[in-house]
Amino acid sequence: MKTKNIMIVGVGGQGTLLTSRILGGITLGAGFDVKLSEVHGMAQRGGSVVTFVRYGEKVYEPIVEAGQADVLIAFEKLEALRYAHFLKEDGVIIVNNHRIDPMPVVIGSANYPEDIIENLMEKYKVIQVDAMEEAKKLGNTRTFNIVILGVAAKHMNFTKEDWLHVIENTVPSKTVQVNKQAFEAGYNLHAGA
Numbered sequence: 001m002k003t004k005n006i007m008i009v010g011v012g013g014q015g016t017l018l019t020s021r022i023l024g025g026i027t028l029g030a031g032f033d034v035k036l037s038e039v040h041g042m043a044q045r046g047g048s049v050v051t052f053v054r055y056g057e058k059v060y061e062p063i064v065e066a067g068q069a070d071v072l073i074a075f076e077k078l079e080a081l082r083y084a085h086f087l088k089e090d091g092v093i094i095v096n097n098h099r100i101d102p103m104p105v106v107i108g109s110a111n112y113p114e115d116i117i118e119n120l121m122e123k124y125k126v127i128q129v130d131a132m133e134e135a136k137k138l139g140n141t142r143t144f145n146i147v148i149l150g151v152a153a154k155h156m157n158f159t160k161e162d163w164l165h166v167i168e169n170t171v172p173s174k175t176v177q178v179n180k181q182a183f184e185a186g187y188n189l190h191a192g193a
Helices: 016-029 077-086 116-123 131-137 141-155 160-170 173-189
Strands: 004-011 033-040 048-056 069-074 087-096 125-129
Parallel strands (some): 069 087
16 A cells, blocks of 8 residues: 555644544554654644654655645644645645634734635645534534544545544543544535545
8 A cells, every 4th residue: 555644734722633643543553554743833822733644554754745645634724725735636635614813813914814715726626614613513612623534534544433443542531422423523524525
């Protein structure tokens, strides 16, 4: 099997690290060699967080280069725009249609770009999801990252049961049920994706 490259991008506090641990767990469980790498900006202050997950028969380095990502999972739309150039030609961006203003926008020294998702769609295959809305329906907005993972799971070759098993063994025990529901919500959201 050729090495698969997954990128998870977001801002501090959005659950990128938990999501990468779930991805690492499912790929290890399937018998693949896996390398994870986390790049933190000012994560605690809402800065950019990037996680690379690479898996295959033998993986030599953890970093995904520009133009190599099979799947780009973006928890925030400006982060999708910022890292879209990492996507390979036939790759897919799964983007949460959610806005978090970075500090330059908050203090008025920059503007938040308009029409981000529409602009991305002109160049890339993009699946947008309002994961926050789906998570609200479950009564726990903190699970929006698992909703997005459910959508992204359609673009990876693992069974739904395998995903649910890894989620059960990775998330805090008191949140297992709601995280499984969040995954199912995302998985069913784009059934034809």
